[in-house]
Amino acid sequence: MARKSSVLQRAAIAVFSVIAIYAILNASVSRSLPSSSDLPRKKQALISLSDKKDLATLGNGLQELGYTIVSTGGTASTLENAGVSVTKLDGRVKTLHPNIHGGILARRDVEHHMEALNEHGIGTFDVVVVNLYPFYNKVTAPEDYQAVLEYLKGGQNDQQFRRKLAWKAFQHVAAYDSAVSDWLWKQTEGKEKFPPSFTVPLSLKSSLRYGENPHQKAAFYVDKSLAEVNAGGIATAIQHHGKVAPVGTDVVWIYSITYGGGIVSGDSISCEFTIGDGCTAVLTTQSSTKVYKAIGSKCSEQTLEARIGSESLLVVIPDPVTCFSTARYYQKQNFRLVSDSNLVLVDWxxxxxxxxxxxWDFEFYKSINNVYLEDDKPLFLDTVLLEKRNIQSIAERMQDYHAIAMVILFGPKLRELQKQVQENVKNMMAEQLQISYGSRRHNPDSRARNGFMKPEFIASCSTFGPEGKGVVIRIASDSTEPVYNFLRQQLGGLEPLLGQSPYA
Structure with a gap:
């Protein structure tokens, strides 16, 4: 605590203009520094760094350009060890001496500024190189040193270059001050109390293409401090090999986004898709489709009409529908196929x-899925109706289950996946009949004698269509997580067709 407090005291004293000098300089600065009258043409550079990366290169470069280097403490020692001549400042003070900031801020094109410098024996500084005490691990652009040397070498007066450096300094100081402010608040008020205002310093992670409006630009910013405490997650993850790139397939991924994160009473949403011959598309969501409370008898509706061409594949894998109390929801989905079309459908x-x-406290839920072959020949029909008006409540009929799902796999491209899923479901349910209850394992005969205990997860498979080309899987579970796990594992076999697993 003492070490960090002393850093705070020093940092609080030293915030100064665009150059942000958090330097602690000598009390006898006026005696140590060459004055403008002594060295009227001498160029001076003030250097005071906590992070001394590339300092030797910078110091030697400035010396070669004819600059007198003024420094103190560890910075001066590092420069001297690198063979750079340094005008050293002895001791430390707790504020900035006017001989320092006067020499920095004086404008060379303003006559009375230069007269004041001569009157008080103050030398000018052409270059100031500083960074902050390491309150947190952030260094401002040592990589700019070479560019600065080139700028000085050319004797340029590039205002844009100078403005860019000034902007970097302001950004750096703002982020630093934010970190100090946050730490002070937590030390005085504790972590439980919210501050009246706060600043979040974010860093550009990557530039993005704005998906919905290609003519607009977008960017992804992250809080790098999260990575320093190992809590950054994917936002601050580092890709150690290769580059971020789209999946190397021609698959189109479509994310349907519901309004305001859900559907309100009376909403009617209609989508139509045509998947061309030989094409592949994935239709999914960014989160569950929330159906909010109904107003009166108004029902929320959603319809989907999809045509799937020859040798094409449509994968429909939304997150589940979640109906709030009193909600009313109606969904109808029609899929029109030809004989060699392929369809994966998840509805839950x-x-x-x-x-x-x-x-199960909503008023009404109805989901209809129709699959047709050429000439609108019916191939598959599934309807789920859950309505509160029946003699038994929905919750009573559903008992302990909290999620129900249906999966359809149809088409020649999915034959191997169909076989694998059927085998997996068969083995899974066979294992369910041998699961442990308490400390003992029960076989079917012992359960028949002792009373049947309903499994927490149930899945079944059956075929449909000509020559059993289609497979339907039905699922019931006491929570959503086992359903997600089942879908992730069983539909992982789509990766060769999609370029990646749909639940990766």
Missing amino acids: ITSGRHANGEK
């Missing part, structure tokens, strides 16, 4: 916000 619903006591 959760019990709602059961953490809030809303287990």
